[in-house]
Amino acid sequence: xxxxxxxxxxxxxxxxxxxxxxxxxxxxxxxxxxxxxxxxxxxxxxxxxxxxxxxxxxxxxxxxxxxxxxxxxxxxxxxxxxxxxxxxxxxxxxxxxxxxxxxxxxxxxxxxxxxxxxxxxxxxxxxxxxxxxxxxxxxxxxxxxxxxxxxxxxxxxxxxxxxxxxxxxxxxxxxxxxxxxxxxxxxxxxxxxxxxxxxxxxxxxxxxxxxxxxxxxxxxxxxxxxxxxxxxxxxxxxxxxxxxxxxxxxxxxxxxxxxxxxxxxxxxx
Amino acid sequence: xxxxxxxxxxxxxxxxxxxxxxxxxxxxxxxxxxxxxxxxxxxxxxxxxxxxxxxxxxxxxxxxxxxxxxxxxxxxxxxxxxxxxxxxxxxxxxxxxxxxxxxxxxxxxxxx
Numbered sequence: 001x002x003x004x005x006x007x008x009x010x011x012x013x014x015x016x017x018x019x020x021x022x023x024x025x026x027x028x029x030x031x032x033x034x035x036x037x038x039x040x041x042x043x044x045x046x047x048x049x050x051x052x053x054x055x056x057x058x059x060x061x062x063x064x065x066x067x068x069x070x071x072x073x074x075x076x077x078x079x080x081x082x083x084x085x086x087x088x089x090x091x092x093x094x095x096x097x098x099x100x101x102x103x104x105x106x107x108x109x110x111x112x113x114x115x116x117x118x119x120x121x122x123x124x125x126x127x128x129x130x131x132x133x134x135x136x137x138x139x140x141x142x143x144x145x146x147x148x149x150x151x152x153x154x155x156x157x158x159x160x161x162x163x164x165x166x167x168x169x170x171x172x173x174x175x176x177x178x179x180x181x182x183x184x185x186x187x188x189x190x191x192x193x194x195x196x197x198x199x200x201x202x203x204x205x206x207x208x209x210x211x212x213x214x215x216x217x218x219x220x221x222x223x224x225x226x227x228x229x230x231x232x233x234x235x236x237x238x239x240x241x242x243x244x245x246x247x248x249x250x251x252x253x254x255x256x257x258x259x260x261x262x263x264x265x266x267x268x269x
Numbered sequence: 270x271x272x273x274x275x276x277x278x279x280x281x282x283x284x285x286x287x288x289x290x291x292x293x294x295x296x297x298x299x300x301x302x303x304x305x306x307x308x309x310x311x312x313x314x315x316x317x318x319x320x321x322x323x324x325x326x327x328x329x330x331x332x333x334x335x336x337x338x339x340x341x342x343x344x345x346x347x348x349x350x351x352x353x354x355x356x357x358x359x360x361x362x363x364x365x366x367x368x369x370x371x372x373x374x375x376x377x378x379x380x381x
Binding site for chain 1: 273296297298301315316317320324325328344346347348349380
């Protein structure tokens, strides 16, 4: 019956829709094909013939895919454009054959450094171009902000490296891998643990640094937290980051379940 | 009886689905069986085309799909049972009326 599953995946995988909608299509089409094949086998066909006939009677995959795609609302279609980075993200916690923990941690940290660097660049542009919407009380001099920003960046990069390295050495990396076997809830829990550790390792040195160089200023990350914005939303942002790690864990659990069910199928179309 | 297939069915499939669902809720495969038995084997439908039609009807609020619960489900993937909504019943009545009118007018011309 595996060929039925592969055929369903061949039809549904390229459809641009939310995962929930695609799973609904997958389950329904597979249930249909299985019932059809079972009915044909009850009439005396062998399994291979029954499956082939069930597939044939369902119709061509391209036409059916186009019909199914047309049932997806335009906005959802647009929102579900395939990301070029998807295959990369699917294997984010996978290692190449013979790759050392040091190499793994360095490569992943360099990705993280680029991403965070881009975010900081945008943040700095917003902050100093006058677009930042909150009034800064006792705004710090630019030199101080630059020191803070550099230290924050360093802290993020080092904490990422430490987390990736120890994740690999301790086996947490394998637990987080979407494509490696293992219970989905363990994968979700492992990702949640990893992200929480990374957030704590990221924030703690920055807070300590601020406290050492300027105890009177409770600012974190370029005096944002020392101004009105920080007082209003500082704790909220930390909470959001922690909640995000829990949500990521749950998302990973779901993603892994889907991967095991459908994503791991080899579909050549 | 000659087979009716492909383009001849296009445009009528949704009305036929609403019509067979009037007899009670059913999942996709059962809907097809009902269509086949009602069509006395003359309907030659690519089976996959049923599902886009069901999704369109569901989106329009004319049918409501509910996943089979674990207890009633057999081994294998879950099935989704569809039933007519109140709006679906009204729409079916409207389409029947429209169909009778169509047959009466076109029939007179073709049979003449």
